Amino acid sequence: MSAAACIYLYGIVDRSLDDRCLRDWMLDGVSDGARLEMTSAGRIAAVHTDMSAEELSGVDAEVVEGSRLAELARRHDAVITSLASLGAVLPVRLGTLLPERAALATLLQEEHTGLADALDNVRGCAEWQVRLARAAAPAEAPEPVEPAAVAGGGGTVYLLDRRRARRRAVEQYERFYSVLEAVDEALALLAKDTAGPLLATGSARRRSYLVPQAEQPAFVSIVEQGVAQLTEVGGDLRVRGPLPPYSFSGVQLGGGARE
């Protein structure tokens, strides 16, 4: 291994995962031709490939399709998604390198308990991301109409129509957040965990749910009903899943242990 060779990490899995699957996938990992490998410690293992550090040092923020960064992100996600199809996986953050296998082995041993617990936490679950792409627009309160004007002519009709329209908009706005709150609560009840604030708070646009496999059909059913209901009242709720538990793998390793 050259001095510039590093270990690129994808995820933490159970040691019992059959590493023959990694070879069968024919996935290259983030580096052309590099094969996926596993390094174990206790009951967990890390999935990784060899990679030259120079391959990443040239990556910049060019994110158009076909760029090196786009390719890196796609390959990283493809490996983690494939691992999730086999069993529990803790995704490791994009672009994580270790200098050598010995460092990886040490890390896995030192952090074994925390990683094993985190892996158990996501076991049998998938992440579902719910995003509020468009909320109902807030409406102004209806203006009071003078009783004398109601008995008048065209102007009165105009004012009455305007008041009715505003009232409908207010009702739709209230209905939107009522439905959104109900959907959010129903989804959260099915989830083992959530990441992000309640969507119905008004400022939140995205929330992730860690959903046990047994609850996923019910989750999808609520999502589909919610999407239809919210569309009727001017909203646009978008949902993606099942995904690897990216938002529920926020484990920090290596801090303080080597001071």
Add this chain to the structure above:
Amino acid sequence: MSSSTSNLTRIDTGGGQPRRAGGPDSLADILERVLDKGVVIVGDIGVSVLDIELLTLKIRLLISSVETAKEMGIDWWDGDPFFSSSARQAAEENRELRERVAELEKRLEG
């Protein structure tokens, strides 16, 4: 073999019509999914080759188009003077006002 995701058809809802996600995810979808997420290694054991934190800032501005990013709910740059002309203008006006206030305070003290 256990599986947490393989027994359910993947769905992707948009525009009020839940639909099956037949094609590959867009780059924006993937970046949204993988950036800032997952197990983090800190300290001297890691190799800081790819500065993901810095990249994240840049990438979020560049994801496909601003419209796509806004649709994704990513609009933080609207309030960031570095990226937004209106925010930059507001910051500049704020700076000028602070200077004028400081100048007036100096005159009062004098």
